[in-house]
Amino acid sequence: MIKKIFVIGILLPILSALITLATASETNVENSGEFRNAKFGFPFSFITQDLAASGAGGYEGGFPRVFSREQDFLDNDPEIEFDLTNYILSCIVIYICVLPIAWAFNFLFWKMINLEDD
Numbered sequence: 001m002i003k004k005i006f007v008i009g010i011l012l013p014i015l016s017a018l019i020t021l022a023t024a025s026e027t028n029v030e031n032s033g034e035f036r037n038a039k040f041g042f043p044f045s046f047i048t049q050d051l052a053a054s055g056a057g058g059y060e061g062g063f064p065r066v067f068s069r070e071q072d073f074l075d076n077d078p079e080i081e082f083d084l085t086n087y088i089l090s091c092i093v094i095y096i097c098v099l100p101i102a103w104a105f106n107f108l109f110w111k112m113i114n115l116e117d118d
Helices: 002-022 052-056 084-117
Strands: 027-029 038-040 047-049 065-067 080-082
Touching: 002 084, 027 038
Parallel strands: none
Antiparallel strands: 027 065, 038 047, 047 080
């Protein structure tokens, strides 16, 4: 019972938070079309932002270039689109990848506790 509480009650919220933090990661923009339609998120992009309208519009350099998500709080609101389906898929994929590792650590932890009791 405690193992299920650990895996579902602690691991799942931590993974969801990590996925949400991954949206602040950088993305590679290859051309001006991608500049107006930059995608963020891991492993599936679930946030799309128009960087030109969101504060990076003054960029006059060349492409390719790495950009992070723009947040211009005072001048204008950033144009952000959130795709819930891709977010849920990202959560599921990362959860499936991390779950066996968590089970292995959990198994070793409980095995060490049982050895100390003997």
